[in-house]
Amino acid sequence: MNQLEAMKEKIKVIRMLRVLKKSYTYEELSKITGLPITVLNRYVRGKVLPSVERARELTEKLSPYLNLEDEVRRRLKYDSFGFFDTMSVLSDTNLLALIAEEVALRYMKTGVGKVLTAATDGIPLAVQIANELGIDVVYAKKKKEVGVDKFYEINYVPSASGSITTLYLPAWALKKGERVLIVDDVIRSGETQKALIELCKQADATPVGMFFLISVGDIVDKLKEEYNIPVDALVRL
Numbered sequence: 001m002n003q004l005e006a007m008k009e010k011i012k013v014i015r016m017l018r019v020l021k022k023s024y025t026y027e028e029l030s031k032i033t034g035l036p037i038t039v040l041n042r043y044v045r046g047k048v049l050p051s052v053e054r055a056r057e058l059t060e061k062l063s064p065y066l067n068l069e070d071e072v073r074r075r076l077k078y079d080s081f082g083f084f085d086t087m088s089v090l091s092d093t094n095l096l097a098l099i100a101e102e103v104a105l106r107y108m109k110t111g112v113g114k115v116l117t118a119a120t121d122g123i124p125l126a127v128q129i130a131n132e133l134g135i136d137v138v139y140a141k142k143k144k145e146v147g148v149d150k151f152y153e154i155n156y157v158p159s160a161s162g163s164i165t166t167l168y169l170p171a172w173a174l175k176k177g178e179r180v181l182i183v184d185d186v187i188r189s190g191e192t193q194k195a196l197i198e199l200c201k202q203a204d205a206t207p208v209g210m211f212f213l214i215s216v217g218d219i220v221d222k223l224k225e226e227y228n229i230p231v232d233a234l235v236r237l
């Protein structure tokens, strides 16, 4: 194990503790881990790092209490029309980092060179995944920013809007032949994600997979069939 891998194991356990801290008291975490509250508190505040052995032990003990899918599901807040707010998930950088780590493991050996998403809500997760993969993240916007010479652009009709929307991506953002992982927080109709695939085509880049935090309906299976690439969602509604 190299130093970076060792550090990652240590940081992972701190992230787990920080996420669990939102649902469990220090007393409860102390019972789960068998460690004194003072030690756990120092880990959570980053004052002390666990050894690799201790980190492994803790990961094993904490894992049954932290199911990432359940954690996301539990945090979704629905309004009276059935629409949900993802902010309580997207705002938790520790939770997103833990999810990103699992996604990155799947794509580590696929030669993926860039993560692509659509502004706005896809960005926090896409950044974490790109960070885990050690690659850059780029995002298409719904407006043309000044200072960019050339854009790839695509019109599409988001299902709920009934009006034409355009996504713009600076042409330098994707290179010819680059392998691209498409990430978004939510997929409903799949129109945004199809538009992202079209932007890849314009750049002669190759989408190698898609990952979503939440999918609604069976769109994930449809996209998998249509594009013949891995398409996954952590939570299916």
Ligand SMILES: O=P(O)(O)OC[C@H]1O[C@H](OP(=O)(O)OP(=O)(O)O)[C@H](O)[C@@H]1O
Residues within 6 Å of the ligand: 118, 119, 120, 121, 122, 158, 159, 184, 185, 186, 187, 188, 189, 190, 191, 192, 193
């Ligand atoms: O599968 P679809 O039906 O295309 O919907 C999914 C898209 O909708 C949301 O973005 P939105 O367009 O609302 O923009 P925002 O991220 O700025 O809120 C979400 O972040 C996805 O990008």
